[in-house]
Amino acid sequence: MSQNFNSPDFYNIDELLTEEHKLIRESTRQWVSKSVSPIIEEYAQKAKFPDHLIKELAEIGAFGPYIPEKYGGAGLDQISYGIMMQEIERGDSGIRSTASVQSSLVMYPIWKFGSDEQKEKYLPKLAKGKIMGCFGLTEPDHGSNPGGMISNFKSDGDYVILNGSKMWISNSPFADIAVVWAKDENKRIHGIIVERGMDGFTTPETHNKWSLRASSTGELIFDNVRVPKKNILPGKSGLGAPLMCLDSARYGISWGAIGVAMDCYSTALKYSLERIQFGKPIAAKQLQQKKLAEMLTEITKAQLLSWKLGKLKNEDRATSAQISLAKRNNVDMAMNIARDARQILGGMGITGDFSIMRHMMNLESVITYEGTHDIHLLILGNEITGHNAF
Ligand code: TGC
Ligand code: FAD
Numbered sequence: 001m002s003q004n005f006n007s008p009d010f011y012n013i014d015e016l017l018t019e020e021h022k023l024i025r026e027s028t029r030q031w032v033s034k035s036v037s038p039i040i041e042e043y044a045q046k047a048k049f050p051d052h053l054i055k056e057l058a059e060i061g062a063f064g065p066y067i068p069e070k071y072g073g074a075g076l077d078q079i080s081y082g083i084m085m086q087e088i089e090r091g092d093s094g095i096r097s098t099a100s101v102q103s104s105l106v107m108y109p110i111w112k113f114g115s116d117e118q119k120e121k122y123l124p125k126l127a128k129g130k131i132m133g134c135f136g137l138t139e140p141d142h143g144s145n146p147g148g149m150i151s152n153f154k155s156d157g158d159y160v161i162l163n164g165s166k167m168w169i170s171n172s173p174f175a176d177i178a179v180v181w182a183k184d185e186n187k188r189i190h191g192i193i194v195e196r197g198m199d200g201f202t203t204p205e206t207h208n209k210w211s212l213r214a215s216s217t218g219e220l221i222f223d224n225v226r227v228p229k230k231n232i233l234p235g236k237s238g239l240g241a242p243l244m245c246l247d248s249a250r251y252g253i254s255w256g257a258i259g260v261a262m263d264c265y266s267t268a269l270k271y272s273l274e275r276i277q278f279g280k281p282i283a284a285k286q287l288q289q290k291k292l293a294e295m296l297t298e299i300t301k302a303q304l305l306s307w308k309l310g311k312l313k314n315e316d317r318a319t320s321a322q323i324s325l326a327k328r329n330n331v332d333m334a335m336n337i338a339r340d341a342r343q344i345l346g347g348m349g350i351t352g353d354f355s356i357m358r359h360m361m362n363l364e365s366v367i368t369y370e371g372t373h374d375i376h377l378l379i380l381g382n383e384i385t386g387h388n389a390f
Contacts, residue, residue: 010300028087036091041352049216058129062099064107072127079310082255089256090263093362094215096256104249106133113235134175136166136220147239151182162225172218173205181242191233200225212365254306254326257334260359265295268341291340298333321383328376335363
């Protein structure tokens with residue numbers, strides 16, 4: 001019987017990782033054990049983002065792991081990025097969100113579509129956590145259908161005048177910059193960097209969340225904001241530009257979900273071996289063994305899926321539909337494991353003494369953001385049949 005609670009590796013997947021991958025996993029895991037796990041429940045209960053972790057996230061290289069070193073990133077491969085997201089999300093999905101947004105939704109578009117001046121101005125500071133960013137795509141009336149967005153800008157000399165609003169934006173309440181997607185006078189979507197302090201730009205916080213409570217979520221409101229034209233990302237326009245960023249973040253989430261599932265599995269396994277009912281550990285009961293066996297099966301499948309997707313990404317061969325499959329499968333897998341793990345813990349499973357209920361609630365956001373479970377199914381349906389059913 002495997003007593004390796006922390007990292008089930010039933011198929012020796014470690015053999016597929018390099019020494020560097022394993023080192024990154026170990027150091028990120030140690031940081032999560034030391035800095036995230038002991039404090040995260042209290043922050044989640046208080047619905048507060050632990051902002052003191054920003055500096056430490058930067059120090060462990062979680063901001064822009066795959067961004068080239070010349071821009072302050074770590075210059076690592078995609079599997080390293082995935083492993084970091086896995087280990088951070090083992091601690092909490094909200095902390096992984098902060099790392100994902102900064103890396104894949106703020107640094108990535110500036111790196112891929114930004115001018116040299118924008119790259120030099122923002123990327124090194126973002127990598128060090130000296131400034132934080134957020135990503136504004138979703139609007140109150142345009143969530144799954146971002147192409148219908150109404151946020152827009154008009155030209156005014158060296159400036160554009162930006163109007164509209166964005167909703168459900170991770171990190172908006174404290175972000176120094178926002179990568180905002182809005183339409184120009186020809187209804188073409190562009191990315192534009194809006195800085196805190198620009199007149200008419202406000203970021204009210206969203207309260208009363210039962211999910212992702214240790215992450216700060218808010219709106220972005222633009223009321224005739226004058227933004228210099230040099231803040232427009234020149235490299236790519238159209239909906240494909242934000243969707244490319246989403247591909248990168250969705251890939252990271254596919255790994256992050258494995259981290260949550262591993263934490264729930266290891267907690268449930270340990271508890272089931274210690275909890276005695278009817279004179280025996282509940283782990284000795286077939287019904288609980290079924291749950292544990294299925295958890296291990298699903299974690300193992302997800303590990304192989306994300307590893308292979310990482311290889312494809314390293315070779316620049318991963319398609320959007322392949323990424324959708326992994327995000328959809330792995331988040332759903334983690335949700336099912338969280339629910340079963342919570343049941344194994346009985347009444348104790350609903351308390352904050354264990355991480356499971358927090359993970360379970362967090363996953364309600366993870367299965368919704370970055371494309372809902374249904375939207376990813378429709379992306380796959382379109383890929384398979386050639387019929388767009390959105
Ligand atoms: P459609 O007509 O299919 O495509 C428009 C253009 O985009 C191209 N394209 C892509 N390009 C790159 N990567 C992708 N994944 C792409 N998917 C499509 C496409 O080829 C086309 O290009 P062109 O040149 O022909 O114009 O677009 P559609 O309007 O029919 O919508 C497609 C759909 C539904 C798949 C898309 O809108 C979608 O993915 N919707 C879900 C929205 C979503 O995921 N929002 C996420 C917001 S950000 C967030 O949640 C952050 S959470 C952060 C955290 O805390 O971790
Ligand atoms: P809707 O699009 O209104 O969907 C409602 C339901 O209808 C869903 O079940 C959906 O699957 C279904 N549906 C929609 N269209 C179809 C269809 N064609 N066929 C069948 N069913 C359909 N966005 C950002 O831009 N930046 C962020 O940083 C960010 N962070 C977030 C953080 C949190 C905590 C949350 C909850 C969301 C965040 N989002 C962010 C927004 C997120 O991406 C959206 O919530 C998501 O894309 C879904 O949009 P919606 O909530 O408007 O739901």
